[in-house]
Amino acid sequence: MSVEIFYDDDADLSIIQGRKVAVIGYGSQGHAHALSLRDSGVDVRIGLPEGSKSRSKAEDEGLRVLTPAEAAKESDVIMILAPDTKQRFIYAEEIEPNLSDGDALFFGHGFNIRYELIKPPANVDVAMVAPKGPGHLVRRQFVDGKGVPCLIAVEQDPSGNAQALALSYAAAIGGARAGVIKTTFKEETETDLFGEQSVLCGGASALVQTGFEVLTEAGYAPEIAYFEVLHELKLIVDLMYEGGIARMRYSISDTAEYGDLTRGPRVITPEVKENMKAILREIQDGTFAREWVAEDEAGRPNFRKLQQAGEQHPIEETGGKLRGLMSWVDRPITETA
Ligand SMILES: NC(=O)C1=CN([C@@H]2O[C@H](COP(=O)(O)OP(=O)(O)OC[C@H]3O[C@@H](n4cnc5c(N)ncnc54)[C@H](OP(=O)(O)O)[C@@H]3O)[C@@H](O)[C@H]2O)C=CC1
Numbered sequence: 001m002s003v004e005i006f007y008d009d010d011a012d013l014s015i016i017q018g019r020k021v022a023v024i025g026y027g028s029q030g031h032a033h034a035l036s037l038r039d040s041g042v043d044v045r046i047g048l049p050e051g052s053k054s055r056s057k058a059e060d061e062g063l064r065v066l067t068p069a070e071a072a073k074e075s076d077v078i079m080i081l082a083p084d085t086k087q088r089f090i091y092a093e094e095i096e097p098n099l100s101d102g103d104a105l106f107f108g109h110g111f112n113i114r115y116e117l118i119k120p121p122a123n124v125d126v127a128m129v130a131p132k133g134p135g136h137l138v139r140r141q142f143v144d145g146k147g148v149p150c151l152i153a154v155e156q157d158p159s160g161n162a163q164a165l166a167l168s169y170a171a172a173i174g175g176a177r178a179g180v181i182k183t184t185f186k187e188e189t190e191t192d193l194f195g196e197q198s199v200l201c202g203g204a205s206a207l208v209q210t211g212f213e214v215l216t217e218a219g220y221a222p223e224i225a226y227f228e229v230l231h232e233l234k235l236i237v238d239l240m241y242e243g244g245i246a247r248m249r250y251s252i253s254d255t256a257e258y259g260d261l262t263r264g265p266r267v268i269t270p271e272v273k274e275n276m277k278a279i280l281r282e283i284q285d286g287t288f289a290r291e292w293v294a295e296d297e298a299g300r301p302n303f304r305k306l307q308q309a310g311e312q313h314p315i316e317e318t319g320g321k322l323r324g325l326m327s328w329v330d331r332p333i334t335e336t337a
């Protein structure tokens, strides 16, 4: 199956420059979109509740901050970048009453449309611009003249211009420097959830923590274990990012490569692949979405317990000390929003 990929030359920046954009939320993605849109000459304002702790961060950047309802009312492109579990309430209370003919409702991830938590009226465009990377790096790459790839999708298109608008928006945040792929809300939502659960976040964190545990429980120094399974992982993945697994294998020793080829499949066994398939099925049939919405409605008790356990894992203390000694690694979290 071939995909359509767009680059800067395919995008017309003047389309988004001619619109009034509301960015609802100013967290990881919100700050990145808002600041890069503004740097690209777009008229942008932020929608946040009166008591939001993000308000001062946006105001410190010179952005105009309104309530979500006010921001939606005065805009004709409304990008919702609040937490997925909160979006349906913000939409019902503050956005929907302020939608007019010709407005465009945008998402950074398809969760609420895919699982029918938000059902927009037929008279507005509904589209998605989903960066394939963490918001802080979306902004950092934009500032550095680079870009994080984006997916765009159109769910409703009464204007007939929703795709051109989404592509223009994606270009304004740097996505079309790297490539913008056209997809559907369904495909983006399911692949994004699968990627973050099985490989990028869930899989990678568990792999690193387990590797650290095996080494330290066998009596090796935690500092050596940290450098081996976490710090060096970035350097190895950098090579994959630059030239694929083949480039990484070109750079490592043949001893490492033989170990990679023969031992890798003993770590990621056929059973692990079956587990990944089960995780994908839970995403496809809505089990994960229902579980996450219910967990949020219950006040997130399990989420908080697991978060705490992660924060208390011994690798965090070891890593904190070592990163503190590498000024180029230890980026304060306040660096950006
Ligand atoms: N994090 C990422 O890199 C990626 C996220 N996405 C998607 O982007 C969206 C936003 O996620 P993310 O950036 O991680 O979110 P964050 O949790 O980082 O930020 C959420 C923002 O929404 C604000 N907020 C909370 N409640 C409301 C409300 N009632 N009205 C308006 N704003 C509110 C928060 O303010 P406060 O400070 O008051 O809490 C905060 O500024 C999600 O759909 C997510 O799936 C997509 C790609 C990657």
Ligand SMILES: CC[C@](O)(C(C)=O)C(=O)O
Pocket: 131, 132, 133, 134, 135, 192, 195, 196, 200, 201
């Ligand atoms: C990998 C996690 C992510 O999907 C992302 C940064 O792309 C997210 O939802 O934060």
Ligand SMILES: [Mg+2]
Pocket: 131, 132, 133, 192, 196
């Ligand atoms: Mg993602």
Ligand SMILES: [Mg+2]
Pocket: 109, 192, 193, 196
């Ligand atoms: Mg995601």
